[in-house]
Amino acid sequence: MDRLFYEVPSLARKKDAIEYIEEHYAYQSNINGCGGLDHYLSNYEEWLLKLEKDQTANPGEGRVPAKTYFLVRESDNKIIGMTNIRLALNERLRKSGGHIGYGIRPTERRKGYNKINLYLALEVCQENGIEEVMLSCYKDNPASSRTMLALGAKLIEEFVMDGKEEQNYTIQVEEALKEYESVYAPLRQKGEKTIGK
Numbered sequence: 577m578d579r580l581f582y583e584v585p586s587l588a589r590k591k592d593a594i595e596y597i598e599e600h601y602a603y604q605s606n607i608n609g610c611g612g613l614d615h616y617l618s619n620y621e622e623w624l625l626k627l628e629k630d631q632t633a634n635p636g637e638g639r640v641p642a643k644t645y646f647l648v649r650e651s652d653n654k655i656i657g658m659t660n661i662r663l664a665l666n667e668r669l670r671k672s673g674g675h676i677g678y679g680i681r682p683t684e685r686r687k688g689y690n691k692i693n694l695y696l697a698l699e700v701c702q703e704n705g706i707e708e709v710m711l712s713c714y715k716d717n718p719a720s721s722r723t724m725l726a727l728g729a730k731l732i733e734e735f736v737m738d739g740k741e742e743q744n745y746t747i748q749v750e751e752a753l754k755e756y757e758s759v760y761a762p763l764r765q766k767g768e769k770t771i772g773k
């Protein structure tokens with residue numbers, strides 16, 4: 577299978593990134609993990625500045641520090657998915673949302689890519705000192721819950737918010753990275769790649 581890696585968003589990816597979001601509209605798909613890019617399609621440069629600010633956000637002021645990545649396929653350098661990793665939780669995220677938001681573009685789904693994506697996200701969490709990751713999804717989103725379960729997630733609560741049934745899961749980061757290393761480590765390039773601005 578193709579290897580995937582995380583790339584830090586840059587100006588060089590402007591066209592690819594906009595195309596990535598537009599594909600979701602064409603397929604009438606939900607968009608997750610894109611760090612708000614869908615609201616900045618006509619101002620990509622401002623989105624890049626927002627991502628820089630996100631990394632140093634102060635939890636005391638309501639926002640938590642977060643990192644956003646493109647998930648890129650090594651063989652053709654294509655953006656396959658996006659992930660937003662919250663490096664701390666506030667009260668709202670502890671109720672629903674958790675540490676990691678992810679998405680895979682509609683034409684690349686059901687190929688096992690999101691499981692590799694979550695493995696990479698857990699590595700980022702470990703590098704940032706997060707020992708236990710919390711993740712949330714709607715109960716009627718098996719693609720998301722099965723991704724979590726494939727990486728050893730435990731269901732901790734089910735609840736209804738805004739009329740929708742949701743689930744919260746936790747993953748013990750070190751344990752999961754060790755347990756699934758033989759499966760997912762060969763399918764990813766560790767670390768983040770930065771390309772020219």
Ligand SMILES: CC(C)(COP(=O)(O)OP(=O)(O)OC[C@H]1O[C@@H](n2cnc3c(N)ncnc32)[C@H](O)[C@@H]1OP(=O)(O)O)[C@@H](O)C(=O)NCCC(=O)NCCS
Pocket residue numbers: 605606607608678679680681684685686687688689690691692712713714717718719720722723726
């Ligand atoms: C959720 C999402 C990221 C999954 O991406 P993906 O690359 O298709 O997932 P994978 O191929 O890695 O599959 C992960 C698991 O989900 C299962 N799965 C994937 N799509 C599924 C579907 N439509 N129905 C049921 N199970 C599905 C896979 O079989 C696999 O489980 P398994 O290992 O037990 O077989 C993708 O569907 C998506 O971007 N959805 C829209 C955004 C979203 O919902 N994000 C999550 C918000 S919580």
